[in-house]
Amino acid sequence: MALLCAISFLNLSIFALAGQMKDMDSTSNKQNRIEIKDFAFNPQTITVKAGEKVTWINRDEEPHTVVSVEKQFKKSTALDTDQEFTITAGAPGTYTYFCSVHPKMTGTIVVVKPCGTVDLAISALACVRLNCRPGVLAW
Numbered sequence: 192m193a194l195l196c197a198i199s200f201l202n203l204s205i206f207a208l209a210g211q212m213k214d215m216d217s218t219s220n221k222q223n224r225i226e227i228k229d230f231a232f233n234p235q236t237i238t239v240k241a242g243e244k245v246t247w248i249n250r251d252e253e254p255h256t257v258v259s260v261e262k263q264f265k266k267s268t269a270l271d272t273d274q275e276f277t278i279t280a281g282a283p284g285t286y287t288y289f290c291s292v293h294p295k296m297t298g299t300i301v302v303v304k305p306c307g308t309v310d311l312a313i314s315a316l317a318c319v320r321l322n323c324r325p326g327v328l329a330w
Contacts, residue, residue, distance in 0.1 A: 223280075224248060225298065227255045227270070227290075232298035239280045240305040246277040255296065260287040 223243055226233045228250040239245055247257050249270040257267040257276050263286045267276035280286075280302045290296035 222246065226250055227296075230293055230296055232288075232290075232296060235297070236299040236301065238301040238303060241280055241283055241302050242305060243280050244277050245280055245300060246275050248275045249273065254292060256291045257288055258291045260289065264288075266291070 223237060223239045223245045225237060225245065225247045227247055230251065230253075232247070237245065247267070247270070249255050249272055252272055254269040254271055256269055259266065263281065263284070264278045269292065270276055280300065283302050283304045286300040286302060288298050288300070
């Protein structure tokens with residue numbers, strides 16, 4: 192029975208993994224863009240997964256910068272109109288930033304842990320080691 196459970200769960204895990212990989216492909220192509228316009232970062236708060244890129248683009252006629260309050264990422268140079276600045280999101284957490292030219296301009300990046308294959312592999316192993324039945328885990 193445990194073997195049947197393990198096989199069923201692994202099949203389900205592989206099916207779920209395939210769905211997650213498809214989602215990862217679509218989100219990795221997704222643009223995490225922050226527009227600088229009318230002396231504001233838009234959106235003011237963005238949530239991204241660790242490892243994803245975040246790009247700011249200046250749509251104002253005035254130069255702007257992007258500076259991490261806690262130095263969690265490298266600061267930008269002054270961005271002129273239509274110039275871009277890109278970082279790769281690091282460890283999960285909250286990253287606050289501002290424009291050093293206009294300090295009242297602020298924004299936040301919330302970095303979350305990406306779901307990955309490790310989580311599914313641990314779930315499959317737990318089923319095998321914990322003597323589960325479909326839909327039931329016995330501790």
